[in-house]
Amino acid sequence: MSERFDEEGFVAGSFDPIKIYDAPMVALSQMFEGEASFRSLRDTFLDPAALSPAERDSFSSRLKMSTGNNPLTNALIDVGTNPFVWFMFITSPAGGAALKSGGKLFSGLRSKTPSVDSEGKEFFKFLTGRYNPVTSMLGLLNAHQYGAGTPLSSVLHSFSTRFSELTRQDTLAMKPFFDDALENISKKFGTNVKSLDPNDAGVATATIDGEVVSLREYLKKFNTYAYMHMSGMNRNLVRSSSRIVENAKVVVKTETGESLAFNLDPDQQDTLAKFQSTINGLKRNRIDADKIGDVAKVEEIDSLIINQAKRRAKYLEDQYDIGQTVDYKAGVSYTPTRASDASYQKGEAPFRVLTESEVVEAIDTDNISGQWLSREGFMPLLDQSRSMMKGRYADLFGNKELYDRTGKFDFDDDKLTRIFVSLSSNTSARTAEEISNVLHKELQGFVGNEGYKKIVKAMTPDERGRVKMTPDQFKKILRDVRSEADDQEHFMSRNVWSYVDDMEGAEPLKRRTDSVRVNRKDRVAHLSGRVNERNIYDPHIDSDDLSVLLQDYERKGISSERLRQRVGRAREYELTNPSTREFGRTQVMNLDWLTSFNRYLKQTRNDVALHIDDATKDRFIRRAKTDAEFKQTLEGQKVGLRRKSERDLFGPSRSRYDYLRAVTDVIAGVDDEIGKAGGERAREYIMGSLVERMRGAMPMRDLVSETVTLQALDMAKRMSDSKAFKKLEGMGGIPEKFVKSLRNYGDMTLADASGSALGRGITKTFYVSHLGLNLPSAMLNLMQPLMYAATWMDPDVMIKAYGQGLKQYFGYVQERLKMPLNADKLLVDQLRAKHFRLSNIETGDRPLGLDLLDIRATDHEILDSFAFSSAANLKKQGGLDFWASEMPMKLFTHTEIFNRVVTGEAMLGQLKKAGRIKDLAESGLGTPHRIVGGGKFADVEVAENVREMVQNTQFGSDLINSPDLFQRTGFGIPWVRQFFTFPLRTLTAWTDTAPMVNQGRRTWGLTGFTTQGRWTAMSHDFMRMMGTGAIVYEIGKNLAGVDLSRGLPGQTLYESTIVGPMLLEPDSDLAYNLPMSPAFDIISDAFNAVTEDDVSLLGSMAPRFVPGGIAASRLLNAAPRVFEPRGFAGGLQRESADWSSMNEKGQVPIYRADGSLLEYRSAAKTVLGALGLNTYMFKTDQELNSFLVKNRQAVIDERRKYMDAMLGNNMEKANRIKMNFEKRFKFPLSVSKEQVDRALQLREIPLKERMYQRISKDFRPVVRPYLEERLESLKARTPEELDLSAKEKMRVLPSTFETYDPYSAVTE
Secondary structure (H helix, E strand, O other), X not given: OOOOEOOOXXXXXXXXXXXXXXXXXXXXXXXXOOOOOHHHHHHHHHOHHHOOHHHHOXXXXXXXXXXXXXXXXXXXXXXXXXXXXXXXXOOOOOHHHHHHHHOOOEOOOOOOOHHHHHOHHHHHHHHHHOOOHHHHHOOOOOHHHHOOOOOHHHHHHHHHHHHHHHHHHHHHHHHHHHHHHHHHHHHHHOOOOOXXXXXXXXXXXXXXXXXXXXXXHHHHHHHHHHHHXXXXXXOOEEEEEEEEEEOEEEEEEEOOOOEEEEEOOHHHHHHHHHHHHHHHHHHHHHHHHHHOOOHHHHHHHXXXXXXXXXXXXXXXXXXXXXXXXXXXXXXXXEEEOOOOOOOOOOOOOOEEEEEEEEEEOOOOOOOHHHHHHHHOOOHHHHHHHHHHHHHHHHHHXXXXXXXXXXXXXXXXXXXXXXXXXXXHOOOOOOOOOOOOHHHHHHHOOOOHHHHHHHHHHHHXXXXXXXXXXXXXXXXXXXXXXXXXXXXXXXXXXXXOEEEEEOOOOOOXXXXXXXXXXXXXXXXXXXXXXXXXXXXXXXXOEOXXXXXXXXXXXXXXXXXXXXXXXXXXXXXXXXXXXHHHOHHHEEEEEOOOHHXXXXXXXXXXXXXXXXXXXXXXXXXXXXXXXXXXXXHHHHHHOOOOHHHHHHHHHHOOOOOHHXXXXXXXXXXXXXXXXXXXXXXXHHHHHHHHHHHHHHHOOOOOOOHHHHHHHHHHHHHHHHHHOOHHHHHHHOOOHHHHHHHHHHHHHHOOOOEHHHHOHHHHHHHHHHHHHHHOOOHHHHHHHOOHHHOHHHHHOOHHHHHHHHHHHHHHHHHHHHHHOOOOOOOOHHHHHHHHHHHOHHHOEEEOOEEEEEOOOOOOOOOHHHHOOOOOOXXXXXXXXXXXXXXXXXXXXXXXXXXXXXXXXXXXXXXXXXXXXXXXXXXXXXXXOOOOEEEEOOOOOHHHHHHHHHHHHHHHHHOOOOHHHOOOHHHHOHHHOHHHHOOOHHHHHHHHHHHHHHHHEHHHEEEEHHHOEEEEOHHHHHHHHHHHHHHHHHHHHHHHHHHHOEOOHHHOHHHHHHHXXXXXXXXHOOHHHHHHHOOOOHHHHHHHHHHHHHHOOOOHHHHHHHHHHOOOHHHHHHHHOOOOOOOOOOOHHHHHOOEEEOHHHOOOOOEEEEEEOOOOEEEEEEHHHHHHHHOOHHHHEOXXXXXXHHHHHHHHHHHHHXXXXXHHHHHOOOHHHHHHHHHHHHHHHOOOOOOOHHHHHHXXXXXXXXHHHHHHHHOOOOOHHHHHHHHHOOHXXXXXXXXXXXXXXXXXXXXXXXXXXXHOOHHHHHHO
């Protein structure tokens, strides 16, 4: 032992902190050397600083000393002796086995019992019973995890890929035209115009047609006139409306005996039904009167019956213009074509299309709007938008291939049928979004649930095989609904509306129906607005929009009485109608082309991808059908007679929505209680929240940022209209522009999404301030593939993937450096597609290429929120916005790209190694890469596996990959969930995604032993993760002297549990180790600043609001003292370095904010610390300080316990304490006579008297009166004796032990 320790008991050598990867070897060394105890083992893993020098020692440290402490041999020794590395070598990566067996990595848990997998019902009962109850109930799972083991992921991949494809097509088609329009406007107004939205207009004016107009007025006129032009309001139109009705007839006889038959529309049917109901009721009353012999009553009823029959006859004469008198005595017969009791007849179907047409006169009779748009150069933009809407019409209803090739339109019967079935089959569905009455009306004409049942019944063969309506007849009806009413040349969605509220005599209040100014429960999330297009006449239009046109007419001296009357009626409606309505509110339609067009395209993209496409032809779906799990879905589905009838009648063609419904129905349809709860929760989330979010019908609303935004808007409006600011405005120049900008801001009509812009802005600010220019965060992020990707992939595959990643990345960087920093995003997108091959993969039905890594700038995840509303988002970004937001994040963004490339390449390499494909091939420079070799669906295998691997390990944030918790609760608000996503996804990837790999099967290394199940999979993967992390940790520690543990699995999993840091971390480090949003930490600091009256805390918050602020504040700590410690600015600099006072060793004195010397630090260490790399340094003084403090306290505590045992005459306990102490610290535990005397003295002085003696002498007179009142309970007998020391009291005052009489104590 003496060889290992110096005279003070310390291990010879340097001090190294003990991290989680060192702990197992330290614990083993303690056990083998007889030093282990429960306390030492606990401290080894949970509080290493509390270990004594002897307990910190390990076999590996002595072995390294014996080999000369060479960095290379040290690394080899540490890797070879680390138990975590041993564990890794008794496990095997699961990815290769999964791909070899089924071509799919994430395939869900499976039962060990083959019989359970053999039946669909039993399989899903097993599957849903295996949902992790904790993560499922808390909403921590995403759609991939809920659908593990089912075709759900393939359906979702199919949807997201198709939606992204449509978004990309829309964006690229419109971008050049938006750019040209914005460039023209920018030239006119002499400012950089980024959007066609009037709400985004800056303060600028231009002279247009000899009149000075503001940019906001100009954009308002453009949107109003563009809507008028596109919807045909500048010409007379014949508009039609069609709907499906029952083909009922009425047969009447004239007085000449002639029988006539007429079709009945629904209104006529209702009217005649009321006549017949009244007559039938009277006839029943006549029978009752006749039975009792009431002749007078019978005659009265006969008169009433005749009267009703005459009224009915007159109604029929008027309705059909018969030209003859109807014989009311002959009665009327109603004949539904082929009614249920009628025999089969050829001829008309039981349903028909009812079309109504009217001539609608123009509002803009002189085409002022069209002339202005043409003169201002907007026609190319509007022509392109019309072309896109026609193309989308073909996507929705026609043969798109024919339309793209020839420009000719032909209806697609399968699409029409699919729409009808998808949107009409179940109006009593579980969620409103599942079947929307709005969509019924928009796409088909509302038939209702009963009407749908009748149509299905009419097409269902009877027992003799007869049908009342053939499929061809039904398809003709669907064609007629569209062809007789749709006007593709003048269609424009009526989907932008405003509430008009009665203000009791004052001016009515107008607010957009989706505005944040409207109560949340009253906001309307309009879809495409096509429901209103099926109405012939325009609804009430906002008088403000019509007034834009009227003003131009008046300005040009053109008289239009019709337009003036239209504006007057609109104005009167807004003034008078709200007061007559419930809650004093009505609605008017807005003429807003940009918003309307954007909403239409977005919603129809969803319709095409969800409801219109024939999903059976999609390669993702076709590939899924080859899996056993698809068969399990069909076998497990409980198909009722109605659904079976639908299949038989309408054929096998299915939409993606049909597949989603089928899979989730099966998941939720199991019988057992546990499985049903999990399955129903999964269906509720997917068919409710997820589908609604994908369709854009359920935005995540940020109540806090909405409220703050509204307050800011109101304050800006009040300020700009105040006398002081109006005077400021009158000064002209910059003050005038400022006030006008303030007024424009206060007048903004913020939509629902815009109302949360403040929250998104806060989130962006925190990201840029905390991660911008932050080298340690970027380095930490680079280690993410070492967690799950390295766990599931083979080591050689991962090494090659890193090589491929470096090759592709540096090839990209080499060309990117030749471009401006703020280059056009589409050019950057093309460059990424060229160099990162997995971001540009061709599949059989998508030759334009798929981005499997989600790194392309034009992916829908980046574009969709701003598509078309601001084309500047796709243009080169410049000025302050670029340097303040995008530039600081470049470092972090590039590490994320690199991670995704490495992870994707690892998955590709594993597919090649498993023999699923041969390689990738490039058709030409920059063209999509093709899959070479493999099976029929090799392209889909690559797409699904690579995309799922990247999403499940790099935690992308698209809707399908986001947890339920982030979609339905307040955690979905960006600034709330910020920095919480990664730890949450890290935890659930281990608890729920890991068991999905290879169906939960694991092979334990060379033993060949195989297990299957959730817990064994989790245990196996934990060992591999820790082993991989240990290798990287040991190499970094020994070869580079850096501590990489914070970015490796052990620390990451520990922090992701949240419970661990809360229980084990000191309060000072808690915020650092918890995944808390900076918003909460700032609120806490602000509160402390106020309550503690320390304004320097406010200064410490400032860097959190500045781009790269955290990195900059860290740099400031290595600078000389810049700010005074007191006051607001003092919080900006917590430490300072006095570089002018370096000592002879080249060390820099480091001072705290209060001016006290903290330490002398080497120049290199000071600079590295300023860059944030102190996190990765091993020789950290903080850990050494903690070790010294805790060991000093431990020595004191053990000596005190020893003394207590001796004074208590418990020598057995004292000897045990002494023995454990010397075993722990390796030096004798001894006490002097003075220490014993001192202990005796303190034992005779009461606690409050001892505390008084520890108070400074200056403060004692203040508290002395309190003790004087209690002299009878103290050692001191007089007030003067209170100030005597313990030693003096023992000399002057009698000892308690000498005078103590036990008997007298009892008797007294």
